[in-house]
Amino acid sequence: MSKLGQVVESVETYNQFVLDQVKRARSDEKFGRDLLGRWNDIKAKIPTTRAPTGLPLPRLALPEIDEPGEIARFLLGEGLPGEFPFLNGAYREMYLEPVREVESFEKDGETKKSKTDKKIPQAEEPTRLFSGLMLAEDTNERFHYLTRHQRTHRLSTAFDGPTLYGIDSDADGVFGKIGEGGVAIDTVEDMVRLYDGFDLGSANFSASMTISGPAPIIMAMYIAAAKRRFGPSVVPKLRGTIQADIFKEVQAQNETIFPIEPSLRFLTDMVEFTTREMPRWYPISISGYHIGEAGSTPVQQAAYTLSNGFAYAEMFAARGIPVDQFGPRLSFFLDCGLDVEYIALARVSRRIWAIGMRDVFGAGPKAQLYKLHTQTSGRSLIAAEFKNNLTRTAAELILAYMNATNSCHSNSADEPFTTPSEEWIRLAAHGQAILLEESGIFKHTMNMLSGSPGMKAVERAVEAAILEEFREIERLGGVLAAVEDRYQRSQIQNASHRYEQQINDGVRPIIGLNRYRNGSDDMPEVKLARTPRKKQQLQVERLAKFKKKNADKSKRALDKLAAAVESGKNCFPELLEAVEVCSLGQITGRLQEVVGRFRPMV
Amino acid sequence: MASPIRILTAVPICDGHDSAINTINLEFIRHGIEVVYLGYHRSVGDIVRAAIQEDVRAIGISSYNGGHIEFFAEVVALLREKGAADIKVFGGGGGTITHEDAAMMRRKGVDEIFFAGTSLDEMVKFVHQRYGKPRAKRARAKSSDIELAHKLTEIEDKKKIRNSKFGIRNSCKTRVIGFTGPGGAGKTTLIDELVLRFLNKDRQSRVAILSHDPSVIGEGALLGDRATMINSQNDRVFMRSMATRGQAGGLSPATHDCLALLARSGFDYVIIETVGTGQEAMPFQKNGIVDQTVLVMNPDYGSRLQLQKIVMLDLADIVVVNKSDLQRARTAHTEIEQRLEQNRRAQCLIDTVAKRHRDSGVDKLFGLISTSDKSKRGKERKSHEQARTGR
Numbered sequence: 001m002s003k004l005g006q007v008v009e010s011v012e013t014y015n016q017f018v019l020d021q022v023k024r025a026r027s028d029e030k031f032g033r034d035l036l037g038r039w040n041d042i043k044a045k046i047p048t049t050r051a052p053t054g055l056p057l058p059r060l061a062l063p064e065i066d067e068p069g070e071i072a073r074f075l076l077g078e079g080l081p082g083e084f085p086f087l088n089g090a091y092r093e094m095y096l097e098p099v100r101e102v103e104s105f106e107k108d109g110e111t112k113k114s115k116t117d118k119k120i121p122q123a124e125e126p127t128r129l130f131s132g133l134m135l136a137e138d139t140n141e142r143f144h145y146l147t148r149h150q151r152t153h154r155l156s157t158a159f160d161g162p163t164l165y166g167i168d169s170d171a172d173g174v175f176g177k178i179g180e181g182g183v184a185i186d187t188v189e190d191m192v193r194l195y196d197g198f199d200l201g202s203a204n205f206s207a208s209m210t211i212s213g214p215a216p217i218i219m220a221m222y223i224a225a226a227k228r229r230f231g232p233s234v235v236p237k238l239r240g241t242i243q244a245d246i247f248k249e250v251q252a253q254n255e256t257i258f259p260i261e262p263s264l265r266f267l268t269d270m271v272e273f274t275t276r277e278m279p280r281w282y283p284i285s286i287s288g289y290h291i292g293e294a295g296s297t298p299v300q301q302a303a304y305t306l307s308n309g310f311a312y313a314e315m316f317a318a319r320g321i322p323v324d325q326f327g328p329r330l331s332f333f334l335d336c337g338l339d340v341e342y343i344a345l346a347r348v349s350r351r352i353w354a355i356g357m358r359d360v361f362g363a364g365p366k367a368q369l370y371k372l373h374t375q376t377s378g379r380s381l382i383a384a385e386f387k388n389n390l391t392r393t394a395a396e397l398i399l400a401y402m403n404a405t406n407s408c409h410s411n412s413a414d415e416p417f418t419t420p421s422e423e424w425i426r427l428a429a430h431g432q433a434i435l436l437e438e439s440g441i442f443k444h445t446m447n448m449l450s451g452s453p454g455m456k457a458v459e460r461a462v463e464a465a466i467l468e469e470f471r472e473i474e475r476l477g478g479v480l481a482a483v484e485d486r487y488q489r490s491q492i493q494n495a496s497h498r499y500e501q502q503i504n505d506g507v508r509p510i511i512g513l514n515r516y517r518n519g520s521d522d523m524p525e526v527k528l529a530r531t532p533r534k535k536q537q538l539q540v541e542r543l544a545k546f547k548k549k550n551a552d553k554s555k556r557a558l559d560k561l562a563a564a565v566e567s568g569k570n571c572f573p574e575l576l577e578a579v580e581v582c583s584l585g586q587i588t589g590r591l592q593e594v595v596g597r598f599r600p601m602v
Numbered sequence: 603m604a605s606p607i608r609i610l611t612a613v614p615i616c617d618g619h620d621s622a623i624n625t626i627n628l629e630f631i632r633h634g635i636e637v638v639y640l641g642y643h644r645s646v647g648d649i650v651r652a653a654i655q656e657d658v659r660a661i662g663i664s665s666y667n668g669g670h671i672e673f674f675a676e677v678v679a680l681l682r683e684k685g686a687a688d689i690k691v692f693g694g695g696g697g698t699i700t701h702e703d704a705a706m707m708r709r710k711g712v713d714e715i716f717f718a719g720t721s722l723d724e725m726v727k728f729v730h731q732r733y734g735k736p737r738a739k740r741a742r743a744k745s746s747d748i749e750l751a752h753k754l755t756e757i758e759d760k761k762k763i764r765n766s767k768f769g770i771r772n773s774c775k776t777r778v779i780g781f782t783g784p785g786g787a788g789k790t791t792l793i794d795e796l797v798l799r800f801l802n803k804d805r806q807s808r809v810a811i812l813s814h815d816p817s818v819i820g821e822g823a824l825l826g827d828r829a830t831m832i833n834s835q836n837d838r839v840f841m842r843s844m845a846t847r848g849q850a851g852g853l854s855p856a857t858h859d860c861l862a863l864l865a866r867s868g869f870d871y872v873i874i875e876t877v878g879t880g881q882e883a884m885p886f887q888k889n890g891i892v893d894q895t896v897l898v899m900n901p902d903y904g905s906r907l908q909l910q911k912i913v914m915l916d917l918a919d920i921v922v923v924n925k926s927d928l929q930r931a932r933t934a935h936t937e938i939e940q941r942l943e944q945n946r947r948a949q950c951l952i953d954t955v956a957k958r959h960r961d962s963g964v965d966k967l968f969g970l971i972s973t974s975d976k977s978k979r980g981k982e983r984k985s986h987e988q989a990r991t992g993r
Binding site: 161162164172175176177178180253254259294386416417496497500504530595597598600 | 617628669670719826960
C-alpha cells in the first residue's frame with residue numbers, strides 16, 4: 001500500500017476514533033465529567049469584545065452544547081481553531097482586530113481610544129498582491145507602488161511565458177511574448193533589478209515566485225541576486241515562497257520542461273538545500289489553483305492537491321530530510337470559486353492533511369499544518385459585462401475567509417483581458433479590506449460562520465468524495481503512477497468539458513453571458529498593459545551582452561553542472577554557480593540534453 | 603461525398619492553455635472535421651511546417667498568454683514566405699484579444715478571430731462555410747515538401763487513383779519500416795525517440811512518417827500524434843497524419859498509394875504507424891509494403907493464451923515490449939519469447955522504456971532498424987516471405 005492508501009486508512013481510523021470517544025463520553029462517567037470540565041474552562045477563558053456599536057461578542061464562537069458526547073465530537077472531530085485536526089483553522093486567532101474592552105463604552109456608549117492598542121499577535125496581513133509585467137525594472141516600480149502604504153512587503157511575482165518555459169528572450173518566435181503576462185527574467189542581473197530597493201534579508205520582506213518548471217534555476221538566481229546585493233550572510237534570512245509544483249504542471253498547467261522524474265529530482269535537490277540553508281523559505285507551494293482553473297471540480301482540486309502533497313512528503317522523506325524539518329516549509333494554494341463545495345473545501349483539506357501527516361508520516365504539530373493561500377477564481381470571471389466580476393470576487397472572498405485561509409489574493413475584474421491594470425488591482429485589494437476591516441463579519445469573532453448544519457453537510461460529502469479519489473489513485477499505483485497514466489489530467493479535462501457544456505446548454509447560469517444578457521457584444525474599454533517593442537528589444541540586447549560577457553565562463557559552468565547531474569548527486573550547488581554566468585535558457589538547454597525534454601500529454 | 607475538411611490546431615509558444623482548444627477539437631471532429639492537433643507551446647516554425655506537410659485548409663490558433671498580434675502575423679507571414687498562402691489562419695483567445703487587436707490581426711491576413719462568448723456551434727459553422735468548398739486549382743508548388751503534400755492530398759481525396767500505376771518499390775536507399783500494435787503501447791513515443799536518433803546519426807538524412815488515427819464513425823478524426831512528438835518537429839522530418847476514413851485494419855484506403863509515393867520521394871527512412879490494432883490485424887500484408895515490421899506490445903496483454911491469437915507475433919520482424927519498467931514486463935518478455943520460438947525464424951525481441959531519455963532498449967532497436975547492411979536486410983525479407991508462404 002502506498003502512503004496515500006495509508007492516509008485513507010488513517011482518516012477512517014481517526015473518524016472511528018472520534019465516534020468511539022463520543023460513545024465513551026456518554027458511557028464513561030469520569031471521562032464525560034472531565035470533558036465537561038474542560039469545556040467549561042475553555043468557555044470561561046474566552047474574552048469578550050465589542051462591535052463598534054457596543055454590542056458585546058465572544059472572541060471565539062463555540063457550538064452551544066453541554067453534553068459530553070457532543071463536546072467530544074467537537075473537540076476531537078473538529079478541534080478548536082489552532083488545535084488538531086484543525087478543521088476550524090490552523091491558528092487560534094485569525095483576522096481579528098484587537099479586543100475592544102467593555103470599559104471603552106462606559107460613557108453613553110461612546111468609544112474612547114485607549115486600552116485597545118494591546119497588540120494581539122496576528123499571523124500576518126492576509127492580503128497578497130500579484131504582479132509582474134514587462135521588464136524587471138517595470139515590475140520593480142509596480143512593487144514599490146503597491147507597497148507604499150504597507151508595513152510589510154510581501155511581493156508576489158508573475159513571470160512571462162518564456163521564463164515559465166525556461167527559455168530566453170532571444171529564443172525563436174518568442175518576440176511579442178517578452179514581458180507579457182509577467183516579468184521577463186533571463187539572467188541573475190534581471191533578478192537583481194527585479195527586487196531593487198527592497199531589503200531581502202528583512203523580516204518584513206518576503207518574495208513569492210509563481211514558477212514551477214524552471215523553479216530550481218530561478219531559485220538559484222534569486223539566491224545569487226541576494227548575495228550580490230547583501231553578501232552571503234543574507235541567505236539564511238531569505239523569506240518567501242517558490243511554487244515549484246511539478247505534479248500540478250503535468251496534471252493541469254502544462255509548464256513542464258523536463259520529464260517528470262528528473263523534474264522531481266531537481267525539485268528535491270532544491271528542497272534539500274533550502275531546508276538546510278534557508279530555514280525561512282517555503283520551497284514548494286502545493287497548488288490546486290491551476291487544477292481548478294484548468295476546469296476540475298472542487299473535489300478533484302482538493303483531492304489532487306492533497307495527494308500531490310503527500311507524494312512530495314513521501315519523496316522528501318525518502319531523500320532523508322526529516323519530516324519535522326520540511327513539513328513546516330510546505331504550503332498550499334487553492335482556488336476559490338462559487339460552487340457550493342467551496343463553503344468547506346479548505347476546511348476539509350486542512351483536517352485530512354493534519355491527520356495524514358501526524359498518523360502516517362509521524363509529523364509533529366508544526367508539520368501538521370495545512371498553511372493555505374487562496375486566490376479567488378480567475379476562471380469564474382468573464383469578459384461580458386466584466387464589472388460583474390467585482391461581485392463574483394466579493395462572494396468568493398467571503399467563502400475563502402469562511403475557510404480560514406491564511407492569506408488571500410483577490411482577482412481584478414479586468415483579469416479576463418490582460419494582466420490587471422492599476423485601477424482594478426486597487427479595487428480588488430480594497431475588496432479584501434472592506435470585508436476584513438470595514439465589515440464586522442470576520443474581525444470580532446473567530447469561528448463567526450463555522451459549523452452551520454449546511455456547512456457540516458458539505459464537509460461530510462466533500463471528505464467522502466476526496467477519500468474516494470484517493471482510493472482511485474491508490475488503485476492506479478499511487479500519485480506518480482497515476483500522473484504518468486494521465487489519470488488526473490483526463491479527469492480534469494473531462495470536468496472542464498462538462499462545465500463548458502453546461503454553460504453552453506444554459507444549465508450553469510453565468511449572469512451576463514447565458515442569462516440576463518445585455519444584448520450588446522461590445523467589449524468594455526480596458527486599458528491594456530502591453531510591453532512596447534522597444535522594451536522587448538532592450539531585453540534581447542541585455543541578454544546578448546550578458547552572454548557575450550560570460551561566453552567562456554558559461555561553458556565551463558554548464559559542463560560542471562551537467563557532470564553533477566550525471567553523477568546523481570544533489571546538483572543545486574552547481575546550479576548556484578551556473579546562474580552567475582549563464583542565462584536561464586542556456587541552463588535549461590544543457591539540462592535537457594542530459595535528462596531529456598518533457599513529452600506533452602494530450 | 604466530399605472529403606472531410608482538414609485543419610490544424612495549436613496553442614502558441616510559451617502558452618499551456620489547452621483547455622479551450624481541447625473542447626473545440628472535440629466539437630470539430632463531431633462535426634465531420636479532421637483535426638491535426640499540434641499541441642501547446644508550439645513555435646511559428648513548427649506550426650507552419652506541420653500545416654504545409656499536412657496540407658490543411660486552415661490553422662486554428664488558441665492563444666491566451668498574450669503576444670497574439672505578433673504571433674498570428676508571423677504565422678501568416680511565414681506561410682506566405684514558404685509559398686503556402688492558400689492555408690488560412692483563424693483563432694481566438696477569450697477576452698485576451700480585444701476588438702482592436704482583432705482588427706489589426708485581420709489587416710495582417712488573419713481570416714477570423716472569435717471572441718469570448720462565441721458558441722462552439724458558431725465556430726463549427728464558420729469552418730464548414732469558410733473552408734468546406736473544394737479547392738481551386740492549385741498553383742505550382744514552391745518547394746518539394748509542398749509538392750509532396752499536395753500529391754498526398756490528391757491521393758487521399760481520390761482525385762487520382764495511383765494504385766495500379768505504382769508498385770511500392772522504393773529506391774534502394776529508402777528503408778520503409780512499419781510499426782503496429784495495440785493502442786496505448788507507446789508506438790508514437792517510440793517512433794519519436796527513434797527519429798531523434800535518426801537525426802543525430804548524421805546531418806543530412808531525411809525521415810518521413812505516415813501516421814494513422816481512426817476516424818469517428820461517419821465523422822471527423824482527431825489526428826493527435828504530433829502533439830506528443832517533440833523530436834519530429836524538424837525540417838528533416840516530413841510527417842503526414844491520416845484518418846482511416848472508414849477502413850478497418852489500422853490503415854486508410856489511401857495508405858498504400860501514399861506510402862508508395864513517400865517511398866519514391868528520396869527519404870532515407872519512411873516510417874509508417876498504424877492505428878492501435880486488434881489481435882487479428884495484419885496491416886502490412888500487401889506485397890512488399892514495408893521492409894521491416896515492428897510490433898510494439900504493452901506488457902498488459904491479458905492472459906498467456908491471448909498471445910496465441912495475435913497474428914502479428916507470427917509476422918513481425920521485431921517485437922518490442924515497451925513500458926518494460928512495469929512490474930508485469932518480465933513475465934511478458936518470457937511469455938512472448940516462448941511464443942516467438944514456435945515460429946522458428948529470426949525474430950528479435952527487445953524491451954524498451956520509450957518514455958525514458960536515452961533508453962538503452964531504444965538504442966538497441968535503433969541499431970536493428972537503421973542498419974544499412976543490405977545482405978542482412980535481404981535475408982530478413984526472405985525469411986519474412988517464407989513465413990508468409992508458410993501460413
